[in-house]
Amino acid sequence: MKGTVGELGEFGLIRELTARLTSSPAVRLGPGDDAAVVAAPDRRVVATTDALVEGRHFRRDWSTAYDVGRKAAAQNLADIAAMGAVPTAVLLALVVPADLPVTWPVELMDGIRDECQVAGAAVVGGDVVRGDTIMVSITALGDLRDREPITRSGARPGDVVAVTGWLGWSAAGLAVLSRGFRSPRAFVEAHRRPEPPYHAGPAAAELGATAMTDVSDGLVADLGHIAAASGVAIDLSSADIDIPAQMADIGQAVGVDPLHWVLTGGEDHAIVAAFPPDTKLPARWRVIGRVVKATTAPQVTVDGAPWDKAGGWDHFGAE
Amino acid sequence: MKGTVGELGEFGLIRELTARLTSSPAVRLGPGDDAAVVAAPDRRVVATTDALVEGRHFRRDWSTAYDVGRKAAAQNLADIAAMGAVPTAVLLALVVPADLPVTWPVELMDGIRDECQVAGAAVVGGDVVRGDTIMVSITALGDLRDREPITRSGARPGDVVAVTGWLGWSAAGLAVLSRGFRSPRAFVEAHRRPEPPYHAGPAAAELGATAMTDVSDGLVADLGHIAAASGVAIDLSSADIDIPAQMADIGQAVGVDPLHWVLTGGEDHAIVAAFPPDTKLPARWRVIGRVVKATTAPQVTVDGAPWDKAGGWDHFGAE
Numbered sequence: 001m002k003g004t005v006g007e008l009g010e011f012g013l014i015r016e017l018t019a020r021l022t023s024s025p026a027v028r029l030g031p032g033d034d035a036a037v038v039a040a041p042d043r044r045v046v047a048t049t050d051a052l053v054e055g056r057h058f059r060r061d062w063s064t065a066y067d068v069g070r071k072a073a074a075q076n077l078a079d080i081a082a083m084g085a086v087p088t089a090v091l092l093a094l095v096v097p098a099d100l101p102v103t104w105p106v107e108l109m110d111g112i113r114d115e116c117q118v119a120g121a122a123v124v125g126g127d128v129v130r131g132d133t134i135m136v137s138i139t140a141l142g143d144l145r146d147r148e149p150i151t152r153s154g155a156r157p158g159d160v161v162a163v164t165g166w167l168g169w170s171a172a173g174l175a176v177l178s179r180g181f182r183s184p185r186a187f188v189e190a191h192r193r194p195e196p197p198y199h200a201g202p203a204a205a206e207l208g209a210t211a212m213t214d215v216s217d218g219l220v221a222d223l224g225h226i227a228a229a230s231g232v233a234i235d236l237s238s239a240d241i242d243i244p245a246q247m248a249d250i251g252q253a254v255g256v257d258p259l260h261w262v263l264t265g266g267e268d269h270a271i272v273a274a275f276p277p278d279t280k281l282p283a284r285w286r287v288i289g290r291v292v293k294a295t296t297a298p299q300v301t302v303d304g305a306p307w308d309k310a311g312g313w314d315h316f317g318a319e
Numbered sequence: 320m321k322g323t324v325g326e327l328g329e330f331g332l333i334r335e336l337t338a339r340l341t342s343s344p345a346v347r348l349g350p351g352d353d354a355a356v357v358a359a360p361d362r363r364v365v366a367t368t369d370a371l372v373e374g375r376h377f378r379r380d381w382s383t384a385y386d387v388g389r390k391a392a393a394q395n396l397a398d399i400a401a402m403g404a405v406p407t408a409v410l411l412a413l414v415v416p417a418d419l420p421v422t423w424p425v426e427l428m429d430g431i432r433d434e435c436q437v438a439g440a441a442v443v444g445g446d447v448v449r450g451d452t453i454m455v456s457i458t459a460l461g462d463l464r465d466r467e468p469i470t471r472s473g474a475r476p477g478d479v480v481a482v483t484g485w486l487g488w489s490a491a492g493l494a495v496l497s498r499g500f501r502s503p504r505a506f507v508e509a510h511r512r513p514e515p516p517y518h519a520g521p522a523a524a525e526l527g528a529t530a531m532t533d534v535s536d537g538l539v540a541d542l543g544h545i546a547a548a549s550g551v552a553i554d555l556s557s558a559d560i561d562i563p564a565q566m567a568d569i570g571q572a573v574g575v576d577p578l579h580w581v582l583t584g585g586e587d588h589a590i591v592a593a594f595p596p597d598t599k600l601p602a603r604w605r606v607i608g609r610v611v612k613a614t615t616a617p618q619v620t621v622d623g624a625p626w627d628k629a630g631g632w633d634h635f636g637a638e
Contacts, residue, residue: 028363032548033470034398034532035367035461040359044347047443048354049458051412053450079353093370093412093456124366127456131372137412137446137456139368144356151352213353229351 001106006098006130013128016102017109024122026088026143036124038089038141045088046142046149048079054134062177065104067192068136069111071267075216076140077119078196078269082214084150084205085142087119087198092126095135108136119198147205155211155230155274161289162281163272164204165197166190167219167241168258171265172250179254184246196269200284204273207281212273218264220300220307223272223289227298230274234300236263236289236307263307320425325417325449332447335421336428343441345407345462355443357408357460364407365461365468367398373453381496384423386511387455388430390586394535395459396438397515397588401533403469403524404461406438406517411445414454427455438517466524474530474549474593480608481600482591483523484516485509486538486560487577490584491569498573503565515588519603523592526600531592537583539619539626542591542608546617549593553619555582555608555626582626 005013018031029037038045050072052058058068073090080087092112096105105128116122121140155161173191182188196214204212211226223234243251243258251258274291275281300307324332337350348356357364369391371377377387392409399406411431415424424447435441440459474480492510501507515533523531530545542553562577570577593610594600619626 029468029470033468033472034401035365035404035459035468037402037463037468038364038366040362040364043359043362045357045359045364045460046354047357047408047410047458047460049410049412049444049456050446051414051448051454051456053414053448056449082353083356085354089366091366091368091458093368093458095370095372095454125368127369129370129372130375131454132452133450135370135414135450135454135456137368137370137454139366139410139412139458140354141364141366142354149348149352149354149356151348153352 001102003102004098005096005100005102005105008102010128013102013105016106020106020109021113021123022117024120027122027124031125038124040143042144042146044144046080046083046085046144047139048076049137049139050076051135051137063192065107066111069108070115070193072136072138073112073115074194074196075269076138077115077121077198078214080140080142081196081198081201082212082271084147084201084212085144086202087121087140087142089121089124089141090116091124091139093137094126094128095131096128097132098130145202150205150209150212152211152213152226152229155226155232155291157232157291157293158277159210159274159291160277160287161234161272161274161291162285162287163270164200164284165270166195166268167215167270168247168261168265170194170267171261172247175254175256176250184250187250190268194267194269197271200271204271207275207279209273209275212271215268215270215272216266218266219272220263223300226274227300231294231298233292233294233298234289235292235304236300236302238303240286240288242286263302320421322421323417324415324419324421324424327421329447332421332424335425339425339428340432340442341436343439346441346443350444357443359462361463361465363463365399365402365404365463366458367395368456368458369395370454370456382511384426385430388427389434389512391455391457392431392434393513393515394588395457396434396440396517397533399459399461400515400517400520401531401590403466403520403531404463405521406440406459406461408440408443408460409435410458411442412456413445413447414450415447416451417449464521469524469528469531471530471532471545471548474545474551474610476551476610476612477596478529478593478610479596479606480553480591480593480610481604481606482589483519483603484589485514485587486534486589487566487580487584489513489586490580491566494573494575495569503569506569509587513586513588516590519590523590526594526598528592528594531590534587534589534591535585537585538591539582542619545593546619550613550617552611552613552617553608554611554623555619555621557622559605559607561605582621
């Protein structure tokens with residue numbers, strides 16, 4: 001496929017992008033009309049939106065368009081799963097410069113489509129407009145399957161805190177890329193293309209999770225949101241937090257305590273939840289801490305002490 | 320309110336924005352968690368997304384943040400109405416430069432909120448990220464109230480084509496602004512803040528509309544979408560198209576045939592629909608044409624002849 005998006009034009013590009021899409025059982029009316037229609041079997045729909053901006057959330061020299069697409073879809077689909085819902089559909093608003101090669105949005109769309117398929121969803125609509133900087137804004141929808149949403153506010157003292165998915169891999173991969181390296185591949189890949197444990201969200205709801213979130217700002221920061229919303233404190237046990245040997249090696253090579261990546265790296269979209277203490281958790285969940293009464297303000301501690309390193313990700317904070 | 324969004328920070332800005340929101344009966348869980356939950360009473364949800372980019376879709380010296388918010392919400396809510404659905408909720412993804420005064424996104428949010436209230440919807444979630452150019456991406460959701468969606472593909476030869484809402488007012492207002500004027504006020508206001516006839520979408524569905532769309536690319540262009548999707552031709556009667564005297568005056572002043580604004584101006588978000596010929600249309604609908612058999616390709620004609628002026632709006636076309 002040759003040429004720029006400016007040469008192809010808006011309608012040509014939309015045709016090119018929609019031609020690549022697949023459907024899913026929830027799609028009642030797909031792209032091409034004023035709006036799409038998606039099944040909402042339990043009379044409610046879960047909805048979330050997130051935007052990625054070139055230079056801030058991805059770099060074209062570090063990630064392919066396909067990987068950006070998978071990542072952009074993944075971070076929204078993970079938010080749906082973290083409510084205990086099953087993703088059904090995705091909408092895309094895309095800003096692209098006129099001189100961008102057509103292959104870029106086309107491969108982006110392939111990535112979004114493929115990540116949607118992993119999660120059981122489909123792209124049902126979108127908008128493409130011209131601008132100076134690439135911006136990928138995705139809205140994901142989901143179905144709660146007649147369960148109540150698992151919010152951040154239900155954690156109770158005595159609950160165990162457990163996590164499933166990857167923690168710190170994306171942050172370690174970013175540290176490697178930032179220093180000009182392209183390996184170890186597993187970490188670089190984890191940065192380029194997270195693999196959120198979508199199935200675990202609805203499964204946690206079924207297991208009786210009292211509070212849940214996906215780890216997008218960093219484990220300590222996101223558990224901080226649960227602590228604040230629930231009015232509790234959370235204490236993590238560093239002995240229960242697994243640091244893979246290879247991550248320890250990278251940490252040593254670049255001079256970073258790998259626990260920092262695990263506690264503050266967000267983009268893996270692991271899912272962390274609080275469960276009643278007697279919950280029989282499947283092996284894929286690792287208990288890493290406990291909900292306790294907030295003695296002063298709601299907070300997250302590690303081994304009983306505040307975690308004093310940079311805590312998570314503020315989009316307007318220092319780079 | 321003082322300072323820039325960079326000084327306030329991401330979480331501070333989100334707090335500031337969500338504090339201004341109102342709810343609506345459809346909101347089951349509003350902003351502040353991983354995702355929102357919105358009622359979808361008829362087991363389906365209608366969903367659409369559109370993005371506005373500064374410099375391309377709005378200018379800060381021509382429109383206030385409040386007006387940009389109303390317009391951004393309006394164009395999405397109009398898409399929901401044009402399916403025959405009632406808007407329920409809106410999500411916002413916002414890209415803002417760090418040096419932007421906090422008042423700008425705050426007033427934008429006021430505009431989005433107020434336009435949502437006009438349409439009966441509420442803002443339920445969003446994302447705020449930093450970037451060099453302001454970008455406002457909105458997703459709107461709606462409920463079909465147990466009716467089938469009115470798509471673009473159901474128009475049949477013999478149907479009448481009728482429109483409700485404003486046509487050409489925004490385009491005339493833009494022409495005025497582009498020439499450095501700020502009046503006539505009614506047209507400039509129409510450009511800054513369209514007033515889509517939201518109620519008319521569900522009402523048209525109830526009246527038996529066979530095809531419907533909102534006029535966002537221009538009347539001829541959008542009817543072209545209906546003609547193509549339905550495999551028909553549409554002939555408009557220029558005698559039935561109302562040109563307000565004041566619009567004729569502006570046309571003369573700036574040297575533009577006002578029929579051009581009416582036929583190609585898109586941003587008023589009027590609603591145009593095809594109805595069976597025996598439909599008793601309320602007075603707010605003006606019959607402007609007729610669906611006929613496509614003799615060659617599906618097309619839109621005016622008084623039997625092709626409309627040869629620039630036909631609508633291609634976001635990657637010439638400025």
